[in-house]
Amino acid sequence: MLLVPSASPGFLLEIVARLPEPKALLRAGRPDSPFLLSFPLILDPEEIPRPGKKDDVVLVSADYAWIRWAKGKGFRGVWANFPRKRCPELHPLHDLEVRTPHDLERPWKFRLPDLEESLGILRDHGVPENVVEHSAVVAAVAFALAERLREKDVPVDPLLVHRGGLLHDLDKIWSIKEGNDHGERAAEILTKLGYPELGEIAKRHVLHPERLPRTWEEKLVFLADKLVEGKEVVGIRRRLSALLRRYPGFR
Template sequence: MCNCRKIAGLIVAAGYSSRMGAFKPLLPLGGKTVIETAVDSLRHGGVTDVRVVVGHRAEDLYPLLERLNVCVIENPRYAEGMFSSVVAGLNTLAGEAEAFFLLPGDTPLIRKRSIKDMLREYRKTGAAVVYPVFHDHRGHPPLISARCFESILSGNSAGGLRDILDRFAADSVEVELADQGVLLDIDTIEDYRKLSDFYAQREIPTYDECLAILHKHRVDSRVSRHGQVVADVGRSMAGLLNGVGLNLNVDLVIAGGLVHDLAKGKPNHPKRGGRMINCMGFSALSGIVASHMDMEFAADYVVDEAAIVFLADKLVQGDRLVTLAERFGPALNKFSSSPEIIDSVLRRMRTAEAISDRVLGLLGISSFDEMAL
């Protein structure tokens, strides 16, 4: 086994893109192309040696890839399929790297945290293959160690790479990731639309990614259910407010509702949860999580996503809708002899009432009973 501590990234982009009907590597994605985004994904995760295998329309890719300063490997046998491109790329890595991420060029949106989590698992276990998994489905890129290199290089395309890696199943591991991007590739125009939509909102975890975050951190099912109801209430409220002229990001409200209690049960759980979310790369969401228990709402405060999540959380007790009086009344009675705690409860209640009054005023209604929450 190679003892150099080098992890490489191999992107295969040599195919015909026949099912897509357009050359996938050069499709626009945001302000870049699909292939540029794939390179960025690996580099943002800490992989400095990125190599790209080209074949079909290689001459169109060379100028772009040279500007990206990646090693370009031409596969003259690309017509034989993806396995031939893997072999062509691996021939340049064998003896140099101890493992490599294998990323199809049409699966470009891998989160930085995912790459780091897979590397951490590899360092911990020394597994032959580390597979990324999202909601029980394996995706890309697998991290393939040098123990598999000889079998791949001496193999053939009859069974493909999957059959070869299956030989190492007993010595492989799966890593549960909160990253829907590991499953998003481009085979059709509809796939491309979904990928583009995902890219546009990549700073906010999707609904399923939020559920994966909760599952990964072993959040109690009751807490998870509470978050789902808070998300539903927040979504309804934000949608109605947008209908009267506000410009709230509904996806951010939903994500905030789902994961606001991520660190429930830990000391200072809002701040702790905010830090956890920030470490995952979701900075806008982290502030909402951190402020869901205590926030200032001055007279000139503009209703934003954090205020909606704060209020929605106070309108949900467990998994049922309640009034603010029902939510805060028990705490006021229970801690009536503890001035410090009462002050804290009153502060939160008054903030919730202030946000409530503003929301109802904007909607032109007198109570939440008139809203379809």
């Protein structure tokens, strides 16, 4: 079911009303009266239970406060960012960002884990807290860079960049213990989970001549990882010096 707050701009209510999916209007302020009859249901926010599956309930809103509310309820959140603003969160909560009315009318596919699911993947694979903290900073830095590049019309997906940054070190401890190539195991895990793009980002964030980053998303996570030592943004020279001290066999 699609949900849209009644206080949404009239153009957004009109677009959602035309979509073929089952839908309901969330009682949240006074709606534009012409659209009241376009929705078969009008619900109070507190009436809606947590769904069995996140995809069962999808909230569409131009107001990021409603995206926060939706994620707290266990829903999917589609951010109708037609003004093309920067995300107000360092770690984006939305599952999908649409930037034109045409995008909103296309079939949607939630092809990335949300923030909670991403942290769950790290937890399920035994990633220690210090690596999670490092990955969170890498994700935030890469996401900020991606948003700024997109403002210059660079074709980059900031949400993919963020999730890739968060999961790039999924196999860090395993690769150290087993002596295997860092990034390869993470790529296998993420691909099996249904996230091949994230797998490629993990595979190509390392200093390896045969696994250089190719896409903007891969390049930004690669760069951000080289700017962050632990959970501190330090710059490339200091970061590479730390890597060489930690892994003296690498030259």
